[in-house]
Amino acid sequence: MTRQFLAWIAGLAAMASAMFAMPILAQSSTAPAPYAYQQLDDPALEQRATDLMHTLRCLTCQSQSIADSDASMAGDMRHQVRTRILAGEEPEAIRAWLIERYGDYVSYDPQVSATTWPLFAVPLLLFLLAGLILRKRIGRGGVADREGEGA
Amino acid sequence: MRWTLWVPLALFTFFLGLAAYQLSQPKDDVIVSGMIGKPLPQFSLEPISPDRPGVSTADFKDGTPKLLNIWASWCLPCIAEAPHLESLKEQDVQIIGIAIRDKPEDVARFLNRHGNPYTRIGSDDLSAIQFELGSSGVPETYVIDSDGMIRYQHIGDVRAEHVPMLIQQLEAAR
Numbered sequence: 001m002t003r004q005f006l007a008w009i010a011g012l013a014a015m016a017s018a019m020f021a022m023p024i025l026a027q028s029s030t031a032p033a034p035y036a037y038q039q040l041d042d043p044a045l046e047q048r049a050t051d052l053m054h055t056l057r058c059l060t061c062q063s064q065s066i067a068d069s070d071a072s073m074a075g076d077m078r079h080q081v082r083t084r085i086l087a088g089e090e091p092e093a094i095r096a097w098l099i100e101r102y103g104d105y106v107s108y109d110p111q112v113s114a115t116t117w118p119l120f121a122v123p124l125l126l127f128l129l130a131g132l133i134l135r136k137r138i139g140r141g142g143v144a145d146r147e148g149e150g151a
Numbered sequence: 152m153r154w155t156l157w158v159p160l161a162l163f164t165f166f167l168g169l170a171a172y173q174l175s176q177p178k179d180d181v182i183v184s185g186m187i188g189k190p191l192p193q194f195s196l197e198p199i200s201p202d203r204p205g206v207s208t209a210d211f212k213d214g215t216p217k218l219l220n221i222w223a224s225w226c227l228p229c230i231a232e233a234p235h236l237e238s239l240k241e242q243d244v245q246i247i248g249i250a251i252r253d254k255p256e257d258v259a260r261f262l263n264r265h266g267n268p269y270t271r272i273g274s275d276d277l278s279a280i281q282f283e284l285g286s287s288g289v290p291e292t293y294v295i296d297s298d299g300m301i302r303y304q305h306i307g308d309v310r311a312e313h314v315p316m317l318i319q320q321l322e323a324a325r
Binding site: 029030033059060062072073076077079080098099100101102103105106133 | 182185225
C-alpha cells in the first residue's frame with residue numbers, strides 16, 4: 001500500500017518534471033556552496049547580506065526569498081551575495097546586477113518604472129476618490145443637520 | 152440612478168472578472184534573460200570529463216557560432232534532450248557544455264548512457280555562470296555568435312521541433 005503510494009508519487013513527480021522541463025525534485029548531490037549556509041564573520045556585513053537576501057527572489061522556487069529557500073540555486077545565490085558583500089560591493093549594486101540579468105522579477109523591492117507605476121498610482125487615486133466621497137457625504141450631512149436645527 | 156453606487160459595483164465586478172480570467176490562464180513562470188544581445192561574460196571553468204577540455208570565454212571567439220548548453224547529470228529533462236543535441240552535433244553544430252553542481256563520476260555515467268555531444272565541458276559548482284548568463288534553470292541552451300555575443304536563449308529541454316530552429320539561429324549568428 002505504502003509502496004504503491006510512493007511509486008505513484010514518484011511517477012507523478014517524474015511526469016511533472018518532464019512536463020515543465022524544470023528540475024522540480026531533481027537536486028544535485030554536491031556539497032552546498034561555502035557561503036550558502038555559513039554566515040560572514042563580521043556581523044555588520046552579515047546583516048547587510050541578510051537584509052539583501054530577504055529581498056531577492058529565489059529563481060527556482062519563485063515564491064520565496066533566497067533567505068527562506070533550501071533550493072540549491074538559492075544557496076548559490078546566497079553565496080554570491082555574501083562573497084560580493086565581503087568584497088565590498090554595495091547591496092544595491094548587487095541587486096542592480098541581478099535585475100540586469102533577470103529583470104524586476106528577481107527583486108522584492110519594487111521600483112517605479114514604465115510597467116509598475118500603476119501599482120503606486122492606483123492606491124493614491126483610490127484615496128483621493130474616497131476622500132471626495134467622504135467630503136460629499138459629510139458635507140451633505142452638515143447641511144441636513146443645519147436644516148434640522150432651522151426647523 | 153446614483154453613480155456612487157454603480158461605479159464602485161462596476162469596478163468590483165471588473166476586478167472580479169480580471170481575477171477570474173487570470174486564474175484560468177496557464178502559469179507563465181519562464182524568466183527570460185536580460186543578457187541577450189550582450190557579450191558573453193568573462194569566465195573560465197575547469198574540465199569535469201577526462202576527455203573534454205574545460206571552458207572559457209575565449210573558446211567562443213574562434214569565428215564559428217556555437218551552442219552553449221547548461222545541463223547536469225541530475226537533471227531529468229537533460230536526458231530527454233540528449234538525442235536532439237546528438238542530432239545537432241551530427242549536423243556539425245559545436246556544442247559547449249557547462250555542468251552545474253556535478254561530480255566527475257556522475258557526468259561520466261550520464262555521457263556513457265546518453266551520449267556525449269560536447270566539444271568541451273566546464274564544471275560550475277556555484278551556478279556562477281548561470282547568474283552571469285541570466286539563466287534560472289537546467290537545461291538551457293544559448294546561441295553564441297562568432298564574436299562571442301549572446302544571441303538567443305532556449306529555456307527548457309531541446310525537443311525535435313527545436314533542432315531546425317536552433318540551426319537557423321546559428322546561421323543567423325554567423
